[in-house]
Amino acid sequence: MERVDRVYVGLMGLGVVGSGVAQILAEKRDTIASLVGCPVEIKRVLVRDPARAREAPVAPERITSDPGTILDDPSISIVIELIGGEEPAHQYIRRALAQGKHVITAIKEVIAKHGPQLLELAEQKQAAIHYEASVGGGIPLIAPFRQSLLANSISALYAIINGTTNYILTRMAKEGLDLADALREAQALGYAEPDPTNDVSGTDAAYKLAILASLAFHTQVAPDQVYREGIDRLTARDFRYAGELGYAIKLLAIAKREEAGIQVRVHPSMVPGDRILARVDGVFNAVEVDGDLTGPIMFYGRGAGSLPTTSAVTADLIELAREVRQGTSRSRATQSLCLLPVTPMEEILTRYYVRMSVRDQPGVLAQIATILGGLRISIASVIQKESDETAQVAEIVLMTHLASERAMQEALRQMAALTTVAEIGTMIRAEG
Amino acid sequence: MERVDRVYVGLMGLGVVGSGVAQILAEKRDTIASLVGCPVEIKRVLVRDPARAREAPVAPERITSDPGTILDDPSISIVIELIGGEEPAHQYIRRALAQGKHVITAIKEVIAKHGPQLLELAEQKQAAIHYEASVGGGIPLIAPFRQSLLANSISALYAIINGTTNYILTRMAKEGLDLADALREAQALGYAEPDPTNDVSGTDAAYKLAILASLAFHTQVAPDQVYREGIDRLTARDFRYAGELGYAIKLLAIAKREEAGIQVRVHPSMVPGDRILARVDGVFNAVEVDGDLTGPIMFYGRGAGSLPTTSAVTADLIELAREVRQGTSRSRATQSLCLLPVTPMEEILTRYYVRMSVRDQPGVLAQIATILGGLRISIASVIQKESDETAQVAEIVLMTHLASERAMQEALRQMAALTTVAEIGTMIRAEG
Numbered sequence: 001m002e003r004v005d006r007v008y009v010g011l012m013g014l015g016v017v018g019s020g021v022a023q024i025l026a027e028k029r030d031t032i033a034s035l036v037g038c039p040v041e042i043k044r045v046l047v048r049d050p051a052r053a054r055e056a057p058v059a060p061e062r063i064t065s066d067p068g069t070i071l072d073d074p075s076i077s078i079v080i081e082l083i084g085g086e087e088p089a090h091q092y093i094r095r096a097l098a099q100g101k102h103v104i105t106a107i108k109e110v111i112a113k114h115g116p117q118l119l120e121l122a123e124q125k126q127a128a129i130h131y132e133a134s135v136g137g138g139i140p141l142i143a144p145f146r147q148s149l150l151a152n153s154i155s156a157l158y159a160i161i162n163g164t165t166n167y168i169l170t171r172m173a174k175e176g177l178d179l180a181d182a183l184r185e186a187q188a189l190g191y192a193e194p195d196p197t198n199d200v201s202g203t204d205a206a207y208k209l210a211i212l213a214s215l216a217f218h219t220q221v222a223p224d225q226v227y228r229e230g231i232d233r234l235t236a237r238d239f240r241y242a243g244e245l246g247y248a249i250k251l252l253a254i255a256k257r258e259e260a261g262i263q264v265r266v267h268p269s270m271v272p273g274d275r276i277l278a279r280v281d282g283v284f285n286a287v288e289v290d291g292d293l294t295g296p297i298m299f300y301g302r303g304a305g306s307l308p309t310t311s312a313v314t315a316d317l318i319e320l321a322r323e324v325r326q327g328t329s330r331s332r333a334t335q336s337l338c339l340l341p342v343t344p345m346e347e348i349l350t351r352y353y354v355r356m357s358v359r360d361q362p363g364v365l366a367q368i369a370t371i372l373g374g375l376r377i378s379i380a381s382v383i384q385k386e387s388d389e390t391a392q393v394a395e396i397v398l399m400t401h402l403a404s405e406r407a408m409q410e411a412l413r414q415m416a417a418l419t420t421v422a423e424i425g426t427m428i429r430a431e432g
Numbered sequence: 433m434e435r436v437d438r439v440y441v442g443l444m445g446l447g448v449v450g451s452g453v454a455q456i457l458a459e460k461r462d463t464i465a466s467l468v469g470c471p472v473e474i475k476r477v478l479v480r481d482p483a484r485a486r487e488a489p490v491a492p493e494r495i496t497s498d499p500g501t502i503l504d505d506p507s508i509s510i511v512i513e514l515i516g517g518e519e520p521a522h523q524y525i526r527r528a529l530a531q532g533k534h535v536i537t538a539i540k541e542v543i544a545k546h547g548p549q550l551l552e553l554a555e556q557k558q559a560a561i562h563y564e565a566s567v568g569g570g571i572p573l574i575a576p577f578r579q580s581l582l583a584n585s586i587s588a589l590y591a592i593i594n595g596t597t598n599y600i601l602t603r604m605a606k607e608g609l610d611l612a613d614a615l616r617e618a619q620a621l622g623y624a625e626p627d628p629t630n631d632v633s634g635t636d637a638a639y640k641l642a643i644l645a646s647l648a649f650h651t652q653v654a655p656d657q658v659y660r661e662g663i664d665r666l667t668a669r670d671f672r673y674a675g676e677l678g679y680a681i682k683l684l685a686i687a688k689r690e691e692a693g694i695q696v697r698v699h700p701s702m703v704p705g706d707r708i709l710a711r712v713d714g715v716f717n718a719v720e721v722d723g724d725l726t727g728p729i730m731f732y733g734r735g736a737g738s739l740p741t742t743s744a745v746t747a748d749l750i751e752l753a754r755e756v757r758q759g760t761s762r763s764r765a766t767q768s769l770c771l772l773p774v775t776p777m778e779e780i781l782t783r784y785y786v787r788m789s790v791r792d793q794p795g796v797l798a799q800i801a802t803i804l805g806g807l808r809i810s811i812a813s814v815i816q817k818e819s820d821e822t823a824q825v826a827e828i829v830l831m832t833h834l835a836s837e838r839a840m841q842e843a844l845r846q847m848a849a850l851t852t853v854a855e856i857g858t859m860i861r862a863e864g
Contacts, residue, residue, distance in 0.1 A: 024583060024725070035582055132580065138726030140572065140580035148564065148572035150467055151456065151746035276732065279711045293456070293743035294570030294733055301729030302706065312726035314583035328760045 004077075006039050007321040010070030010101075012092055013047040013082030014063075017106055017133070019056035020310035021080060025317075026057045032314070036321040038122040044070045071095045077324045080313060081105040090114055093129070098124045102320040105406040106309055109223075112207040116220040116337055128323075130316035132375075135208045136161060136285050138308030139301040143315075144289075148282035152291030154216040158431065159206045159253040163283035163303045164199035165231050169249055169268075170281040173239045178421035179232065189356045191283055202266040205253045212287065213255035213264050219340040221255075221264050227345045229267035238355060238426050241385070241397045242270060245353075248278035252431060261341035263348055270353050270430035346406035351380070351430040353399050356415065357422040360387045360394040364420045368396070370415045393422055399430065436509075439468065439753040440475040440504030444524060445514035446495075449538055449565070450477070451488035452742035453512060457749075458489045464746070476502045478515075495694040497856040503527045505734040509756045512745060513537040518655060522546055525561070532557045533750040538741055541655075544639040548652040548769055551768040556837035558858035560755075562748035568593060568717050570740030571733040575588035575747075577647040577722075584723030586648040590863065591685040593640045595735045596624045596631035597663050601681055601700075602713040605671045611664065623715055634660035634698040637685045645687035645696050648721065653687075653696055659777045670787060670858050673817070673829045674702060677785075680710035693773035695780055702785050702862035736757045778838035783812070785831050788847065789854040792819045792826040796852045799827070803846045825854055830864065 007027075011018055025032065025042060033039045043062065050063045070076055071092060079096040081103055084088045090110045096103050097118065103405045105111065111118070111131045122129045155283050160166050164186060171182040183200070186192035198204045206226040213221045231251055242249050252269040255262060271278040276298060280286040285303030290296050302308045358364045365382070372379060378401040387394040400408070408427070441457075443450055454474060457464065460671050465471045475494065482495045502508055503524060505705045507635050511528040513535060522542045529550065537543065543550070543563045554561045564574045592598050596618060603614040615632070618624035630636045638658040645653045663683055674681050685703040688695060703710040708730060712718040717735030722728050734740045790796045797814070804811060810833040819826040832840070840859070 028583065032583070082853050119707070138584075138723070139729050140576045143575065143580050144572045147751060148575050148744070148747045148752050151460065151464070151743050152570075276708070276711055279708050291570070291743065293739040293746075294742060295737075297571050297731070297733030299731060302727045305727075307725040308727060311583050311723065312580070314725075315580045319579060 003327040004038065004131055004325055006041060007324045008041055008073075008076045009317065009321075010044045010046070010073065010076040010079045011042050011082070011272045012067065012070060012079060012089075013084070014045050014047045014056055014058070015082065015084070016306045017309045017313070018045070018080075018082045020306040021082070021313050022056040022058050024310050024314055028314075032318060033098055035318050037325045040317065040321045043076055044073065044229065046070055056109070062371040071099065071101075072421065076101065078104065078317065078320050080317065081107060081383045082313075083107070083225055086110055086113060093118060094121065097121045097125055097127050097129060100127050102127050102324070103129045104133075104313055104316040104320065105129070105131050106313060108134040108207045108211060112223045113212060114212040115214060128320055130320060131211075131312055132316050133309045133312035135211050136287065136299070137301065137303045137305060138311035139287070139299050139303065141212065141299055142215065144299070145212070149289065149291055149294065152293045152320060154257065154289060154291050156254070156256045157212060157216055157287060158277060159209065159212065159287040160250055160277065160280050161212075161253050161285050161287065162199050162202075162205040162251060162301060163285055164196065165205070165251045165282065166285070167191045167283045169231060169234070170249060172234065172236060172245070173248065176239070178236050179234060201230040202251065204377050205251060205266045209253035209255060209264055209266055212253075213262065216255060216289065217257055217262055217340060219262065219338055221262070221342065225264060225342045227265040227267070231268055233426050234268055234428075235426065237395075238428065240355070241355065241383075245270075245399065246273045247271060247430065248273060249428060250277065250280070252277075254364070254431065257287065258343060261343050263343050265345065265348070268428050270428050272432050275432055317329075346404070349402050350405070350407045351400055351402055352408050353397070353426075353428040353430055354412070355395065356399050356424040357393050357425060358396055359387070359420045359422065360392045361420065366394065367418055367420060368398075368415055371411055372400070375403075375407040375411050377401075377407055397424075435759045436757060437470050439470060439472045439510065439756045440505075440508045441472060441749065441753075442476045442478070442505065442508040442511045443474050443514070444478040444499065444502060444511060444521075445516070446477055446488055446490070447514065447516070448738045449741045449745070450514045450820065452670060452738040453514070453745050454488040454490050456742050456746055460746075464698070464750060469757045471591055472672070472749065472753045475508055476505065478502055485781065499524055501696065503531065510532065510534045510536065510752050512614050513539060513751065514745075515539070518542055518545060525550060526553065529553045529557055529559050529561060532559050534559050535561045536565075536745055536748040536752065537561070537563050538745060540566040540636075540639045540643060544642040544655045544752060547643060547646060556768055560753060563643075564748050565741045565744035567643050568719065568731070569733065569735045569737060570743035571717060571719070571731050571735065573644065573719055573731055574647065576731070577644070581723055581726065583724045586689065586723050588688045588722045589644060589648055589719060590709060591641065591644065591717070591719040592709065592712050593638040593644075593685050593717050593719065594631050594634075594683060595717055596628065597637070597683045598712065598717070599623045599715045600632075601663060601666070601683060604666065604668060605680065606672070606674070608668050610668050611666060632664055633662040634683065637683060637698045641685035641687060641696055641698055644685075644719065645694065648687060649694055651694065651770055653694070653774065659697040659699070659775045663700055665690055665858055666700055666860075667858065669827075671862065673787065673815075674785070677702075677813070677831065678705045679703060680705060681864065682709065682712070682861060684709075686863065690775060693775050696773045697780070700779055700860050702860050704864050707864055747823060777840065778836070780837045781834050782837070783832055783834055783861040784840050785829070785858075785862055786844070786856040787827065787829045789825050789857060790828055791852045791854065792821070792824045793852065797828065798828075799850055799852060800847055803843055804832070807830045807839040807843050808837075809833075809839055809843055827857075
């Protein structure tokens with residue numbers, strides 16, 4: 001390849017992030033030119049409806065609704081793909097890579113589902129696909145895995161990677177709000193979508209975990225291999241008890257390397273209060289990575305928003321534009337993939353918090369202890385809370401030692417069947 | 433340059449980190465070869481005394497005491513410089529770069545004093561100098577500044593970058609230990625050197641801050657431009673009062689971009705308890721960076737030790753070895769340096785905590801308030817603590833609103849001159 005005097009970019013999608021990218025490229029034109037060694041120019045911007053007025057600083061004649069004017073233009077060497085959803089974004093990315101263009105994307109769904117194949121295609125075509133913005137907004141996460149941490153064998157990662165749910169959980173913990181109230185507040189502040197299902201159910205976090213776990217363990221984790229449980233069963237009372245027991249409740253995305261395979265799961269977790277992850281509050285994200293050389297390290301920051309995402313896209317752009325400028329093509333570190341099996345959920349070992357309503361009468365605890373003992377689950381602590389004398393109902397909160405998920409699920413079934421148990425309220429797994 | 437089938441490395445220094453690197457390169461030989469695309473081999477190891485038996489996995493015939501056998505060997509394309517101190521390491525690095533060899537170093541003193549010149553020399557010679565291991569052990573810090581955060585204007589960084597002092601301060605805070613006891617404990621555990629001056633005085637942190645601030649602000653900060661104050665005046669009582677006031681006391685390295693220049697300073701700081709930096713305990717390090725796009729982001733982990741440092745050196749090695757393998761030479765992002773002036777310490781504005789012993793008699797507080805008022809320093813809160821009736825001495829702890837360092841230093845002089853003030857105990861600046 002030859003050196004060029006100007007790097008042309010095609011921008012696909014002009015929503016919140018796309019507009020942010022166009023604006024930053026205009027505002028920081030000189031800095032970026034100095035870092036790259038020549039100007040970087042957006043040649044074409046793909047939008048659905050070119051007639052709609054745009055606030056982004058893009059000249060009208062550069063706006064197009066025809067993807068071919070970007071994908072088939074040989075002068076465009078870098079495509080920034082910011083159309084949400086799986087298709088047609090995925091096909092556009094394939095077409096761009098197939099023609100040897102570099103691709104930068106923020107679309108987690110595409111990378112989670114097709115990342116390893118796209119990386120392979122890029123390698124074949126001596127192109128690159130960068131996706132720093134797909135997880136954790138402006139927090140450097142992908143680059144560290146692809147570079148700074150390469151010498152490590154990673155044993156585990158624990159991540160708070162959905163700002164919406166972390167905001168909701170923080171408000172429930174700090175203000176004693178119910179889920180519905182905290183959610184309404186998050187929506188009013190723009191931290192939650194009108195339809196929050198994707199966030200609240202753990203789906204968004206599962207996509208991101210699939211991306212991170214694939215990188216961390218040099219494997220391919222499909223999003224539907226990630227066990228997921230949302231935050232919708234948590235109550236204000238659980239937060240009160242968690243506090244008393246010295247825990248925070250977080251929606252954790254967890255990936256662990258085991259001898260035979262990997263665990264990948266997203267669910268509410270009890271995090272010991274002295275772990276720094278327990279202190280990650282509000283819309284902030286954090287990813288803790290345990291490497292054999294580094295020990296635990298953590299990356300923390302705002303995981304979403306137009307500006308942080310723009311930061312990540314622009315950093316990827318500067319790096320790739322510099323290669324285009326110099327006419328070099330740097331092969332990436334692609335450790336040979338090894339398809340690791342995902343451990344079935346019922347085989348994991350963890351500790352459990354269980355809150356249940358029982359008849360306020362003698363012998364109930366003995367029944368519960370008998371069930372748990374029969375399944376070889378040891379109780380670490382048990383607290384009887386808040387009897388309601390009129391209803392003759394008491395609340396029992398217990399924490400177990402390490403137990404298997406299979407045994408715990410069976411215990412929950414047997415306990416729910418007891419006539420003395422009115423309701424199993426919440427079960428939360430405890431980490432660390 | 434041409435592709436090669438084997439990358440030869442010269443290792444200078446076989447102390448704790450050097451041995452760690454040799455060992456990891458042996459243990460992870462296959463992984464590294466697969467990431468690089470060919471084997472990476474240590475061809476020569478420089479030591480002071482080749483006769484001394486070595487535990488590191490290096491064949492005796494590769495050991496040398498002659499630096500020329502590394503620096504003048506054209507087959508060696510990467511030099512890993514791990515000899516401590518400024519010289520001769522600095523001259524070895526210059527010689528290696530001048531011959532177009534890539535250099536990797538963990539020596540903060542050399543980078544803090546000569547980093548920008550070495551980067552310039554490297555650029556001229558189409559070589560690279562990488563120094564991820566010089567700050568923060570295995571935490572990716574240098575790479576993010578040189579890559580992931582490039583699109584940002586950085587306004588400030590707040591860092592806990594000396595594990596020894598953070599361990600000591602944590603023990604003083606949690607166990608009520610005095611400095612001497614906490615230091616002895618740190619020494620017994622190997623967290624502090626027999627002569628701990630470099631750490632306790634803030635010198636080590638100042639080197640690291642000079643490196644980080646130079647990167648963050650695209651300037652050159654010399655270590656002796658960094659204002660530094662050690663932890664030696666802190667007492668167990670200060671930690672008790674800080675706790676009551678809702679603060680943690682940390683040795684912070686602070687760099688701030690101001691309109692006219694930059695602040696660079698290392699000193700004990702009151703950190704509000706709700707900031708995540710306040711929760712960074714023990715030997716852990718953390719660096720918070722405030723970017724205009726990212727907002728606050730934080731990097732956290734073990735800042736020292738053989739394995740974390742080896743992680744950083746090896747990551748740098750994989751990246752550079754890949755370039756050697758491919759015969760490409762990637763120019764780095766070097767934004768044109770702009771020599772920013774360092775704001776004199778007396779011109780900074782911050783808040784202050786002052787603890788002093790006074791005669792336990794009426795009117796003392798009025799005298800103090802008069803001095804502060806005359807210098808336009810507003811008191812945010814004042815607490816009179818622990819009178820000692822026999823000695824007729826009381827302790828006053830006050831927090832100010834924002835005030836200039838010049839005014840505060842003058843106030844301390846005037847208060848110390850009062851006959852009613854027995855002693856100014858501690859002054860600690862408060863951040864955030």
